[in-house]
Amino acid sequence: MSTAAYLIGLGIASAAALLGAVLPARRRLLGAAVLSSAACLAALAGAGDVLVSGHAFSLHTAQVLPLTGVDLSLDPLGAIFVVTTAVVGLAVSCYSVGYGAHQTPSRTATAMLPAFLTTLLLVPAAASLATFMVAWELMALASLLALLTEHRRRRETRDAAQWYAVMTHIGAAAILLGLVLLAAHAGGQSFAAIAAHRRHLSVPLASVVFLLTLFGFASKAGAVPLHVWLPRAHPEAPSPVSALMSGAMVNLGIYGILRVGEDLLGGGELWWWLVVAALGVVSAVFGALHAAASTDTKRLLAYSTVDNIGLVLIGVGAAGALAAGGEQALAGLVLLAALFHLVNHALFKGCLFLGAGAVQHAAGTRDLDRLGGIARKMPATAVLFGIGALSISALPGLNGFASEWLLLEGLLHGFASHSAVTEAALLAGVATLAITGGLTATAFVKALGVGFLGQPRSEGAGDAREVGPSMLAGMGLLAGGCVVLGVVPGVVLPALDRATTAGLAAGAPRAVLPGLGLALASVRGAIDPALLVGGLLVGIVVIWGALRLVPRSADLRSPRRAAAWGCGRELQTARMEITATSFAEPLQRVFADVLRPDHDLEVTHTAESRYFPEAISFHQRVDDAIERVVYRPVMAAVTWWGRLARRVPNGSVHRYLAFGFAALVLVLVVLA
Amino acid sequence: MRTGAELDVVELAAGIVLAGAVLALWRKDLRALISVLSLQGAALATVAAVLAVHDGDAGLGVVAGVVLLAKGLVIPGLLARVVRADPGSRETAPLVNVPASLITAAVLVVVSYLVAGHLTALFPGPLTRLAPLGLATVLVGFFVLVTRRKAVSQIVGLLLVDNGVALVAFLLTAGVPLLVELGASLDVLLVVVVLQVLATSMRARFGHIDLDQLRELHD
């Protein structure tokens, strides 16, 4: 049953891509959206069944790919990713109807979204090297094309696409190299064969394979320092695509690390996982800092993705380290928390990207310094974006809190482990969780406060209108998910538990007790968000009622209305409000060493005296320091090398012939 | 077994092929180059003919005739017409001067003897001993291609390569299939015809047929 549902899902999704390409302009948007929603539902049913029953399915067909055939198999670990993708995909499909409504999107746009979705659903089920690499490359291609569908003529978009293409292909090459190396020594290219053979691998070989694939998967997941494509690609992609990229695609990087590290290589060495955790710590802090400093909504969200993926990587790394130390129960708990956070991140980040897209759609800008007052113009969008922002800031009662609580519990309980190095890593993880928590809250107070409250700072923001019902429904689906998983996280924990068990090489005992709240099975610790929220609601009702009942003084009975206190100023314009840049300024100063902001101050004086400035212009840009320090020199070196190489062919026939001649003689001499 | 006289003839002819290639490096007069080429063609045809007589292979006999006709007469004749249209043309300034070219040729012959050791080991026999001569012809022809400027010298280089390949083929396998040899000869013929057209129009356009000047077309 699950096999059929999943395959039907894949089929419908590809049909949607086809229809998006061939249907006439009026119908293709709706046709593709309806079909891809159906595909998501079918895939959801198939993968959900795997999760509920705990039984993996697998099938092999010799037809589709020549020589190797296609191997598909969905175990609970892969199913969790398929389910996440399907939920985000459902919301995105729904949203895309409204998003494309006011200007009919091109054929490529309507075709690429479902195509991207298909590949996203396919990757977690690939069960052999060939199938996996084909699916992985198709995903890279589809996402690249999908990224380019909107404003492809803009310089920034082309730039972003180039960065993304290069990063993703370097990554794919590393993965291919690692997996081929593995398959060559494991006597088979199907994952099952490799996994069965894992005991016979030598440690150095396994380590090389792990590091190569880690490089590739980390570049897809957006871990620092391989994250440079994210803050470029996410802002430039159409919002449904950025939501899919951030909500589903980066997850697959995590999937790859787990699949190769735990499943294919069987857990391996302790230091592998410490490397993963270190990547996580760096990513989380760097991402959170940049998110707090960004003024472009989608750039902020992209950096926040780097931050959250960092947290997940911390969890994965800690779980791997604990498992390598033989602490299965604790490893299971931490991995469960990491997977839970991954799912939650997909929900709230999808919601936030769709919300940012709605605002951009309505106001024509995504620059926070030019937004403002959106809450009054687009109340529903504001509420949904707000739910996403509160979730990501991990406020109790929403899903971000549930998973971060679990992660923190797992990391803290991990101190009982017997390895000092692991303990140090866990400590770093806890500290990171604390600092990124604060920074994320700052970033989203900024996004909400500056973007949605106050007065509009530009004409576009002033003329913004609420977006249509389909877009709201898309966001609402994800925001609803945030609330449900926040209040009753217990509903998904059994499924996550199965995925965790499948995700660790040595398996893991149950990490949580059944129930609606969060109750840890292996160690002490429990919290019930439903009680928390319920108690809060009851408290509010009681206080409100009490205030009504208690007799009050005359003043309280007829309250006086007065304008908000604004220090007595008579004029209030948008230019007097705090901007995103000024909000982030103190943080920027504190972390100037990491963020390295670029200032540009220009003062023109009056002719009479230098004491009287006539005009002051101030520009500030926060570029990615890693891009400047790591990538620019490499790019400069490549360009230099290219220039040098261009001098070699100068158009002389004789020189070309001489090259051939020299090569021939050289080969002969070498042979002789 | 082959008689000594037949072997002697083949050895002599193969030697002439290589000597022709070296001569082509030495002489600057384009007309001399063409006579060298026709001599080489004749020698090659001799090799084929002797083998044909010895093996009683009629096909090989036809090949010998074709080689004589194409490489000994038609191609040199066509080239001579190109040269005649541009009298007094000499390979004035080769990229590598003649003494250096000759030394290089000596080195190339040594290299081909070194390399051909592997080849001759495959088919040991009195004929395969001569294979290095063909290989050396190929290398020297290539060297002519690289270092000579005039379009006619280039085509001579190409023909040297072709002749060298043919010689090796004759010696190692006692003959390329008829069809292949015919095709190759036709190809070369075509190249010569094209060259003639090109050379004529180049002279009309630039007043010379120096390939090195073509660099200006780059960029």
Add this chain to the structure above:
Amino acid sequence: MQLRHVDAGSCNGCEIEIAQAFAPVSDAGRFGARLVASPRHADGLLVTGVVTKNMAVPLQMTFEATPRPRVVVACGDCAVSGGVFAGAYGVVGSVRDVLPVDVEIPGCPPEPSEITEALRRLTGR
């Protein structure tokens, strides 16, 4: 008694004396008077200087923002009657022309002890 100080157009002479009134020698604070940063936190206003045209509306807004019950203290000759600036251009009038004044402290500037004494009358200590 928490007071929000408003400079409606003073020469800053009064401000210096107010600062002295809260400094260690007089220490109006020990009698329960405090200067606060926002009218929302205040029981009244401590207004200095003549009310200029630019400050008339902000002064009224500050008064509006002060929760009831509230007092208005006019500190210095300018605030009480216009003082040396009475009738000057750009001047609306004394504080009494704009707000209901409860306590007046004459003097140009009034001495710290006089300010303290007036505040003690308000705090009742």
